[in-house]
Amino acid sequence: MPLHLKRLLMTGVVIVSLFLLLKHALTPFSFGQFGHYRGNSIAEIAALPVHFVGNKSCESCHDTIVTMKSESYHSDLSCEGCHGAAYKHIENPKTEKLIKPNTREFCGKCHSINPARPAKAIVQQNIKDHHPEANCVKCHNPHQP
Amino acid sequence: MTEKISSLSRRNFLKNAGVTAGTLVVASTLPSFNAVLFAAVKRNTKGPWYGIAIDIEKCIGCGTCAKTCKIENNVPQEPFFFRSWVEQYTIRKDGTLNVVSPNGGIDGFTQTVPTDQIEKTFFVPKMCNHCAKSPCVQVCPVGATYETEDGIVLVDEKYCIGCKYCIQACPYGCRYFHPEKKVVDKCTLCFHRIKKGMNPACMDNCPTKARISGDLNDPESAISKFLRTKNVYVLKPHLNTGSKLYYNALNQEVR
Numbered sequence: 001m002p003l004h005l006k007r008l009l010m011t012g013v014v015i016v017s018l019f020l021l022l023k024h025a026l027t028p029f030s031f032g033q034f035g036h037y038r039g040n041s042i043a044e045i046a047a048l049p050v051h052f053v054g055n056k057s058c059e060s061c062h063d064t065i066v067t068m069k070s071e072s073y074h075s076d077l078s079c080e081g082c083h084g085a086a087y088k089h090i091e092n093p094k095t096e097k098l099i100k101p102n103t104r105e106f107c108g109k110c111h112s113i114n115p116a117r118p119a120k121a122i123v124q125q126n127i128k129d130h131h132p133e134a135n136c137v138k139c140h141n142p143h144q145p
Numbered sequence: 146m147t148e149k150i151s152s153l154s155r156r157n158f159l160k161n162a163g164v165t166a167g168t169l170v171v172a173s174t175l176p177s178f179n180a181v182l183f184a185a186v187k188r189n190t191k192g193p194w195y196g197i198a199i200d201i202e203k204c205i206g207c208g209t210c211a212k213t214c215k216i217e218n219n220v221p222q223e224p225f226f227f228r229s230w231v232e233q234y235t236i237r238k239d240g241t242l243n244v245v246s247p248n249g250g251i252d253g254f255t256q257t258v259p260t261d262q263i264e265k266t267f268f269v270p271k272m273c274n275h276c277a278k279s280p281c282v283q284v285c286p287v288g289a290t291y292e293t294e295d296g297i298v299l300v301d302e303k304y305c306i307g308c309k310y311c312i313q314a315c316p317y318g319c320r321y322f323h324p325e326k327k328v329v330d331k332c333t334l335c336f337h338r339i340k341k342g343m344n345p346a347c348m349d350n351c352p353t354k355a356r357i358s359g360d361l362n363d364p365e366s367a368i369s370k371f372l373r374t375k376n377v378y379v380l381k382p383h384l385n386t387g388s389k390l391y392y393n394a395l396n397q398e399v400r
Contacts, residue, residue: 014280037301041301045299046340051346080213084216085216110257110352112253116206117205117233117268
């Protein structure tokens with residue numbers, strides 16, 4: 001083989017092996033395990049922390065309120081839907097308090113009159129006319145409305 | 146000279162045409178060129194195959210889904226970053242359409258169109274459709290977004306380079322650019338919750354249980370029953386994205 005072809009061949013081999021080495025070093029370990037993506041990212045996303053812990057966790061301390069609510073019109077509601085995420089509260093119930101929303105606007109998010117709300121799906125009130133002087137919770141217990 | 150003329154002869158033309166046509170017919174049966182296979186929606190039949198169902202007749206537009214989604218998944222609170230949001234559709238009697246979604250519905254809705262002008266009005270909760278043939282996944286240049294084997298579209302935030310191509314590709318507008326992480330973020334169907342045996346946060350907290358998700362391969366799951374008993378429809382079916390977000394009582398005006 002002539003010398004100039006040999007040199008060209010050698011250069012080619014060096015470039016290709018450099019490329020393969022770099023590709024190996026730069027591709028994440030689990031890339032291509034399941035498809036054209038990093039397989040480990042599935043486990044990473046699955047391990048993210050949960051914020052909304054569910055009604056079961058509330059029962060262990062607030063059993064009377066949970067029972068009262070489960071027999072009322074609000075039985076389908078989750079506790080955290082109104083009170084906010086309880087992931088901190090269940091670990092430090094004394095210091096991490098949950099919110100107790102009691103404004104007319106908050107109740108109105110579901111119960112104010114809006115033609116877009118299906119009439120049979122929810123009880124609706126005109127929150128401007130219906131006893132505007134007081135908060136809803138003065139008369140209606142949200143756990144037993 | 147005579148040979149050149151003979152290569153254009155009728156016999157040669159017919160022969161070449163026959164070979165070309167034959168090759169095309171044979172090639173069209175191969176999987177990679179098969180239009181029928183290409184148009185079909187793939188589906189995992191071995192494990193779970195997750196889908197979502199939303200009942201518009203039950204949605205009261207309270208915005209709890211949008212609010213809880215932001216908390217569960219650390220979505221920025223600014224009013225233009227959403228993984229899940231609610232739109233209020235109003236069709237006026239003159240046929241014009243009014244679609245609003247103030248802060249994704251988190252602050253509640255008011256109807257600004259006078260009642261006597263309203264032909265029809267309803268809420269449409271929106272989120273990632275978790276398409277079986279996601280356009281967003283197909284355009285990612287680095288393989289940072291993908292469909293898992295159980296049919297959930299995820300983003301690998303360590304691998305995303307933030308080119309935002311997938312945001313443009315999504316026909317449903319379900320992706321946003323995270324301002325702090327500088328990567329694209331989207332609904333994971335609360336992957337971290339369903340893998341722990343829980344429901345997605347938006348579905349657990351929906352007060353009217355208007356939204357459910359579950360395994361489409363399990364004939365006894367709530368979503369399979371929903372699909373059997375309701376007349377469901379997906380958004381933009383003509384795009385053949387293989388959307389797995391099924392709406393009951395969806396109006397044709399919804400885009």
